[in-house]
Amino acid sequence: MPRAGFSAGSPKVDVVIDMGNPLLNRTVDGFLKIGAVGACRVAAEDAFECLHKGSVSKNKLEQTLKKMCKEGAYWGTVAGVYVGVAYGVERVRGRYDWKNALIGGAVTGALISVAGNGKADKIAKDAITGGAIATAVEFINYLT
Amino acid sequence: MPRAGFSAGSPKVDVVIDMGNPLLNRTVDGFLKIGAVGACRVAAEDAFECLHKGSVSKNKLEQTLKKMCKEGAYWGTVAGVYVGVAYGVERVRGRYDWKNALIGGAVTGALISVAGNGKADKIAKDAITGGAIATAVEFINYLT
Numbered sequence: 627m628p629r630a631g632f633s634a635g636s637p638k639v640d641v642v643i644d645m646g647n648p649l650l651n652r653t654v655d656g657f658l659k660i661g662a663v664g665a666c667r668v669a670a671e672d673a674f675e676c677l678h679k680g681s682v683s684k685n686k687l688e689q690t691l692k693k694m695c696k697e698g699a700y701w702g703t704v705a706g707v708y709v710g711v712a713y714g715v716e717r718v719r720g721r722y723d724w725k726n727a728l729i730g731g732a733v734t735g736a737l738i739s740v741a742g743n744g745k746a747d748k749i750a751k752d753a754i755t756g757g758a759i760a761t762a763v764e765f766i767n768y769l770t
Numbered sequence: 771m772p773r774a775g776f777s778a779g780s781p782k783v784d785v786v787i788d789m790g791n792p793l794l795n796r797t798v799d800g801f802l803k804i805g806a807v808g809a810c811r812v813a814a815e816d817a818f819e820c821l822h823k824g825s826v827s828k829n830k831l832e833q834t835l836k837k838m839c840k841e842g843a844y845w846g847t848v849a850g851v852y853v854g855v856a857y858g859v860e861r862v863r864g865r866y867d868w869k870n871a872l873i874g875g876a877v878t879g880a881l882i883s884v885a886g887n888g889k890a891d892k893i894a895k896d897a898i899t900g901g902a903i904a905t906a907v908e909f910i911n912y913l914t
Contacts, residue, residue, distance in 0.1 A: 652913050659909045667902035674894055705910055712914045726914075750818055758811035763907050765803045766849055769796050770856045770870075 649713055656709035661702025665694040708734040708760065724764045731760025793857055800853035805846025809838040852878040852904065868908045875904025 643658075645651050672690040676682045712730035716722050735756020739749040787802075789795050816834040820826045856874035860866050879900020883893040 656910065656913050659913075660906045663902050663906040663909065667898060670898045670902075671895055674898065678891065701906065705906065709910060709913045716914075722914075730914075747822065751815055754811055754814045754818065758807050758814075762804045762807040762845065762849065763910075765807065766800060766853060766907075767911055769800050769803075769853045770860075770866075770874075 649710055649717075652713050653706040653710035657702035657706035660705030661698040664701025665698035667701075668694045668697045704734060704738060707737055712760075724761055727760040727764035728757045732757035734760070793854055793861075796857050797850040797854040801846035801850035804849030805842040808845025809842030811845075812838045812841045848878060848882060851881055856904075868905055871904040871908035872901045876901035878904070 643651075643654060645654055668690065672686070672693070676686065708730050711733045712726050715726045715729045719726065732753040733756075736749050736753040738756070739752035744752060787795075787798060789798055812834065816830070816837070820830065852874050855877045856870050859870045859873045863870065876897040877900075880893050880897040882900075883896035888896060
């Protein structure tokens with residue numbers, strides 16, 4: 627079941643949502659978790675900028691919040707699509723190896739490219755890049 | 771021990787190198803494997819371009835080869851540094867969780883930024899982005 631939250635020590639915040647379907651559960655889980663990471667990245671970057679410049683304005687805070695939502699949604703969508711596709715491929719192929727990651731990454735790259743109004747050329751290249759990144763990450767998993 | 775190679779079915783190519791040190795082994799392994807993935811990405815992209823245009827020239831092949839070496843070395847270096855740092859952090863902290871990925875990603879982002887002659891501002895931002903990406907990937911691992 628999708629559980630979003632962080633536990634940095636003892637205090638723990640958990641959000642559990644059951645969509646009643648393992649594929650949907652994973653997709654929502656990916657969206658929530660990775661979306662939160664993306665939003666945190668923007669927050670950390672903008673907090674660093676404020677500390678560096680030594681000034682915080684209401685305008686800047688609003689901008690940061692908007693950027694957090696936008697980037698969080700983007701990261702979450704990419705992760706949700708990837709997790710969903712990888713799970714689907716795993717179910718169809720009946721086993722789990724790096725080829726699932728390759729297919730998942732390629733499909734995700736292509737879908738994101740299509741959603742971003744990419745041309746046929748760009749879609750194919752984004753699919754290749756997505757597949758390569760997912761494969762690389764899969765290999766790194768075995769190493770760490 | 772570092773083993774570079776792919777097994778797409780039964781035929782298998784394996785290169786095994788033992789550096790006599792687990793940290794070095796992992797770093798070299800990461801460099802070889804992810805470098806190969808990066809080089810394959812360029813090869814696939816350029817092969818697609820050639821198919822699309824319907825022409826192959828010697829000049830283009832040379833360019834592709836150079837690009838493969840360059841991008842392979844870049845991907846390999848990033849992966850090698852990340853794997854090495856993550857392993858080092860794991861040994862120092864004595865346990866493995868997402869915080870290792872966060873630290874590993876941040877250190878890798880900062881190092882790559884320093885190597886690319888980034889300014890202090892850019893280094894900090896690259897560290898934040900690196901940490902966020904590594905954390906996101908670590909979370910995705912638990913989902914797939």
